[in-house]
Amino acid sequence: MRTFTPTQILGMVLLNLKSIAEKNLNAAVVDCCIGIPVYFTDLQRRAVLDAATIAGLHPLRLIHETTATALAYGIYKTDLPENDQLNVAFVDIGHASMQVCIAGFKKGQLTILAHSFDRSLGGRDFDEVLFQHFAAKFKEEYKIDVLQNARASIRLRTACEKLKKILSANPEAPLNIECLMDEKDVRGFIKREEFEQISAPILQRVKRPLEKALADAGLAVENVHMVEVVGSASRVPAMLKILTEFFGKEPRRTMNASECVARGCALECAILSPTFKVREFQVNESFPFPVSLSWKGSGPDSQAGGAEQQQLVFPKGNPIPSIKAVTFHKSSTFTVDVQYSDVSDLQAPPKISTYTVINS
Incomplete structure (x- = not known):
């Protein structure tokens, strides 16, 4: 049996x-041009x-997925303002994570x-939630x-995923599985209201990323002119209700x-590549995490025993x-941590x- 690292598996994909x-x-x-989640660390x-x-x-x-979405949205818009900024919130609720981006x-x-x-x-x-229920x-x-x-468990999870999709378009849905276990056929039924009730702890977490995005952007809700929602889980009606x-x-x-x-990734690749000619469109991306440097020493030649110093190099949103x-x-060798x-x-x-800085 061979063992593969996540990097190798992604390479195969x-x-x-x-x-x-x-x-x-x-x-x-x-x-x-490869799209990545905004929360990926440098190692990832x-x-x-x-x-x-x-x-x-x-x-x-590498481009953030929400930035790629914003690029795909805006590059073909012919009615964008020249002076006043149009603020659009992009909410991407996928299979495993939720990402929010506010773009001007x-x-x-x-x-x-x-x-x-999140x-x-x-x-x-x-x-x-449906599986456990x-x-x-x-x-x-x-x-x-x-x-x-x-x-x-696998068969029930598959059926619950299908049930979730049915509930997105219908007020109620049945669940029937033949020979699920011990030669027993099972039947279930659930209404959308009950589904939303058992999903309440999940739905309560939706507002936090929205509030954080607005706070970091320095905008009030009324300053967001449009809201675009994407991602597979965005089809859940309760999600749309919370966003509204x-x-x-x-x-x-x-x-x-x-x-x-x-x-959006294809468009960004075309913009960067000399092979293709696309409409002039500038993408001003920002990094979501602050990055700092730290090193030891308080004097020109103090390497060992000095107090650690830290300097913020790239603030959040840089x-x-x-x-x-x-x-x-410094006149002697020293190390710098990023x-x-x-x-x-x-x-x-x-x-x-x-990084080790060698003074020769």
Whole structure:
């Protein structure tokens, strides 16, 4: 049995996508632009680049998925204002996570004003709620415990995912599975109201990323002119109701909920590539986490035993890509740690890397 790392698995996925593209285009595909979640750390971003190398691809840029969505939304707009900024909130509720981006549009450009996210809030949470509900129900009614049977659990999870989709379009839905476990056929039924009641703990978490995005952007709700919602879990009616109540306006669905990120990545790749000519459109991206430097020593030659000093180099929301020069007045070798200044939302170690500066 062979063991593969996540990077290798992603490399296989990218290689498959590369093969599909080459077959359809009848040409070699090398340059690409890859969409990543906004909460990816430096280590995860480098892993994506390594996976692209494994697949024989040359990434021109990694772009945040919500930024790609904003680009796909704005590049073809012919009615963008020249002076007054049009503020649009993009809410991406996918299978595993929720991401929010507020972008400001003017003619020929977009500026990312704020990012926020909940990395563990998505469509699979609704699937899990339904799964646990019916697992308990079947244990009581049919005296079977699907939690103790892997095959039965998989079949019930698949049925619950389908049930969630039915409830998105209908006020009630049945659940029927033949021979689920111990040769027993099971039947269930649930109304949308009951589904929303058992999903209440999930739905209560939706507002936090919305509030954080507005606060980071420095905007009031009335300053957000439009709301675009994408992602597979955005089809849940309770989600749309929360967004409508929060922003005071109904979210729009003018974009393909499943393909908008890929479309934005393709457009960004075309913008960066000399091979294609596309409409002039500037993307002003920002980085969601503050980055700082730390080193030891308080004097020119104090390396060991000195107090650790820290300097914020890139504040939260800093435009990317960007370069900043830092000067150290030291005559001996010393080390500099690069780290995230705030890891409260990252769920990862603060350290990014360590550099040893040798004075020769």
